[in-house]
Amino acid sequence: MSEPLYFQKHVFFCMNQRDDGRPCCTDHGAQAAQEHAKRRIKQMDMNGQGKIRINKAGCLDRCDEGPVMVIYPQGTWYTFVDQTDIDEIIDVDLVGGGIVKRLQLPNT
Structure with missing residues (x-):
């Protein structure tokens, strides 16, 4: 039996x-x-251990496709334009467990 992850999801924004x-x-x-x-x-009380962590990251080496963010452990890469896109990623991916296909970047 595996131990639970320290964070359910870990989000890195390239800065x-x-x-x-x-x-x-x-x-x-x-x-x-x-x-x-x-x-x-x-505000949604979804931060902290066992929940979601939002972090800044150094270069994620995809700036040509940017701005970019990646969500682990699943390794889903996204680009975004504004807060509406961020809200959609939060609602669909972080809360709902889905993928926002229109903002998703390829993993290769």
Whole structure:
């Protein structure tokens, strides 16, 4: 029998900032999106051990597709444009266990 995961789901938002002119997630609203997700999960009382953790991450090496986020343990990658997209990811994936196909990035 396996032990329960410390977090049911762990969400990482790329916060990479590049200074060389190449695309980066920070230039496309990643900070505001991460803060919105963290606030909303906390308001829903879904944060903490055994629940959901919203984190900032360094470069996730997909900035050309960004902004990007990834949800573990399933390894689902998403892009997003605004808070409406973040809310849909929260409602469909984090709460409902589904996948938001229109925002999903390929795993390869």
